[in-house]
Amino acid sequence: DVRAEWNSMSLTEKMDVTQDTVTKLEEVREMRNLATHNVPLNAFHDTRATLRTVQTQLENLHHRTGVEILLFASRSDRLSYMHPTSWSTGDHIDEFFQMTFKKSTGKFAGMLECFLLSGLEGAVHTVHNDLLALKQKVAKLIFEKLAQIARLDKVSRMYYVDFNLHITDKLGIVVENWPLKSFTAPGSIGSRIELNTLFHAWETGATHFRRLAPAELDAW
Numbered sequence: 001d002v003r004a005e006w007n008s009m010s011l012t013e014k015m016d017v018t019q020d021t022v023t024k025l026e027e028v029r030e031m032r033n034l035a036t037h038n039v040p041l042n043a044f045h046d047t048r049a050t051l052r053t054v055q056t057q058l059e060n061l062h063h064r065t066g067v068e069i070l071l072f073a074s075r076s077d078r079l080s081y082m083h084p085t086s087w088s089t090g091d092h093i094d095e096f097f098q099m100t101f102k103k104s105t106g107k108f109a110g111m112l113e114c115f116l117l118s119g120l121e122g123a124v125h126t127v128h129n130d131l132l133a134l135k136q137k138v139a140k141l142i143f144e145k146l147a148q149i150a151r152l153d154k155v156s157r158m159y160y161v162d163f164n165l166h167i168t169d170k171l172g173i174v175v176e177n178w179p180l181k182s183f184t185a186p187g188s189i190g191s192r193i194e195l196n197t198l199f200h201a202w203e204t205g206a207t208h209f210r211r212l213a214p215a216e217l218d219a220w
Contacts, residue, residue: 084109
């Protein structure tokens with residue numbers, strides 16, 4: 001029978017007989033690893049299982065070495081069932097994103113999905129609009145602070161160029177603790193981090209307007 005015939009074969013003969021089958025199995029395995037899924041549901045289950053394995057390996061690496069890791073995953077096809085996801089080795093990574101960008105890692109994962117689905121043009125347009133809105137928000141806050149301290153001395157606008165000439169000399173008002181290197185209009189600032197810094201400085205009162213006393217204004 002087949003078993004007897006197999007047992008009677010030498011190791012070399014066994015390898016020769018099974019070589020073709022082994023090769024075909026390896027090719028099938030390789031195709032499975034690299035092939036694009038045509039069925040969204042299969043892709044979803046494959047992605048979820050693979051990410052779970054990867055996260056376990058990364059978590060073990062973190063425990064062994066102390067290295068901190070952040071992982072983003074997002075679909076790039078609208079037909080995919082996958083939701084954008086983020087994973088990290090500690091809450092402090094999300095805290096860093098909150099402090100630096102005012103957004104959670106989960107929010108960034110969602111932004112990544114928007115970028116991948118809409119393309120570069122759509123993402124750039126969204127980022128540009130967000131930045132423009134932030135500039136307007138900061139400029140509005142600063143003007144409101146100026147109007148509050150000016151009171152009866154009504155002001156129609158905030159001056160950044162020649163501030164001393166237009167505001168200090170006429171109204172006796174100065175700015176204290178400006179947090180950035182350059183005293184410039186929010187509309188001229190291209191850094192989201194600097195805009196957020198400026199906004200929170202004014203919002204908390206760390207940066208503020210102050211009306212000079214008569215003696216201070218005379219000395220000015």
